[in-house]
Amino acid sequence: MGFSKELISRRNFLKLAAASAVGLASGKFLAYEREGEAYFEPEVWHPNFDQIKETQIQPSSQSFSGLDGKYQVGVPGVVKMGEREPGQLKRPEWPREILAQPVRKVKTSRPEIALTFDDGYGYTSDILDILERTENDDVCISTFLIGSVIQKNPEFARRVVADGYEIANHGATHHTLTTLSDEGLRQEILGDEQIVQSVCGQTTKPYLRPSGGTYGQREVDVAADLGFRLILWSVDPQDWKLGADPQYWDRDAKWLEDYIIPNTYPGDIVIFHYSRYSTVLALQPILDGLRGRGLKIVSLTQLFT
Numbered sequence: 001m002g003f004s005k006e007l008i009s010r011r012n013f014l015k016l017a018a019a020s021a022v023g024l025a026s027g028k029f030l031a032y033e034r035e036g037e038a039y040f041e042p043e044v045w046h047p048n049f050d051q052i053k054e055t056q057i058q059p060s061s062q063s064f065s066g067l068d069g070k071y072q073v074g075v076p077g078v079v080k081m082g083e084r085e086p087g088q089l090k091r092p093e094w095p096r097e098i099l100a101q102p103v104r105k106v107k108t109s110r111p112e113i114a115l116t117f118d119d120g121y122g123y124t125s126d127i128l129d130i131l132e133r134t135e136n137d138d139v140c141i142s143t144f145l146i147g148s149v150i151q152k153n154p155e156f157a158r159r160v161v162a163d164g165y166e167i168a169n170h171g172a173t174h175h176t177l178t179t180l181s182d183e184g185l186r187q188e189i190l191g192d193e194q195i196v197q198s199v200c201g202q203t204t205k206p207y208l209r210p211s212g213g214t215y216g217q218r219e220v221d222v223a224a225d226l227g228f229r230l231i232l233w234s235v236d237p238q239d240w241k242l243g244a245d246p247q248y249w250d251r252d253a254k255w256l257e258d259y260i261i262p263n264t265y266p267g268d269i270v271i272f273h274y275s276r277y278s279t280v281l282a283l284q285p286i287l288d289g290l291r292g293r294g295l296k297i298v299s300l301t302q303l304f305t
Helices: 010-020 124-131 147-152 154-162 182-200 217-225 253-263 277-292 300-304
Strands: 004-007 029-034 037-042 078-080 088-090 112-118 141-145 166-169 269-273 296-298
Touching: 088 300, 112 300, 124 154, 124 277, 141 147, 141 154, 147 154, 147 182, 154 166, 154 182, 166 182, 166 300, 182 217, 253 277, 269 277, 277 296
Parallel strands: 112 141, 112 269, 112 296, 141 166
Antiparallel strands: 004 029, 029 037, 078 088
């Protein structure tokens, strides 16, 4: 899912701010328009560490300083094995030649698929509540977090980790990576890593999902140099469009079930978002339907293991 971006004048900004009750700040802004909502971020973004509490993090053998030298990048991630018992997996530590290979689907002989959730945080509690049901003890998801959103809603990210689910990198501001300079690209990736580490005490490495799935060789190389591998998807119901785009008004929770359940196979990476109630309504039937086909829903780490 991508944001549309445009520079807006002060006059238009005032109109939009009045309509959406968004406070006015000085200077130029980039307008992010998504699903009928307007988001404003400074043109030049820098991590605001005053808004987040620093976590004491033990450095690992492959750690190095973050942008401001305060944080260590490379803290091992702990991932549960799709069960409430304390089974754990260590995230992969791929060499650069593997990191430089984007992934849409994993070749596997096991009946496993990865269910991933992206930005759009309207129904986080509803979805996590469903996943925490007893009948879903065998389910583990992977969530791609946006740094600027986590700064405003740190409890959500902490709950994802506390519930044993996997966290991954979706950029500091959800910028389209191909529009950034090399330094901007590094800041987008490492800025998210720093914020998530400071909030959750865990790394997002080695998983990076580019905003909108947009990338080129430059983005692959920069990400690999920083220790990240691009993770895309093979099954996309475009659930974030439901109820937002007139072309998709005839699609509902039942449509999501009918699309996902028969079209998902071992090794698939499914992309969902937290932003639509239709996803909430469809989630439990989808989990049950995938199980009925003999598929196990696991973290990215388990799928790669």
